[in-house]
Amino acid sequence: MRRRNWRVVITGLFFAFLAVGFFFVMLTIAPQSTDPGEMMRLVGSISGGAIGISVVMIIFGLIGKKV
Numbered sequence: 001m002r003r004r005n006w007r008v009v010i011t012g013l014f015f016a017f018l019a020v021g022f023f024f025v026m027l028t029i030a031p032q033s034t035d036p037g038e039m040m041r042l043v044g045s046i047s048g049g050a051i052g053i054s055v056v057m058i059i060f061g062l063i064g065k066k067v
Contacts, residue, residue, distance in 0.1 A: 002064040012057030019050035 026043040030036040 003067050004064040005061045008057050008061030012054040016051050016054035019047045023047040
């Protein structure tokens, strides 16, 4: 039997929520930038990396550890 680590799952969900929030906040700021396309490319890759890490955290938390 495995025991799920809910702290890691909740932290992963919170991290994904922050990444999506960061993306949408920067989406509203992008038109004021001198190069909005490059700014959104960079923001998208940062947000994508953060969401990737959070997905891994959620999976590891749901798999858990042996009791």
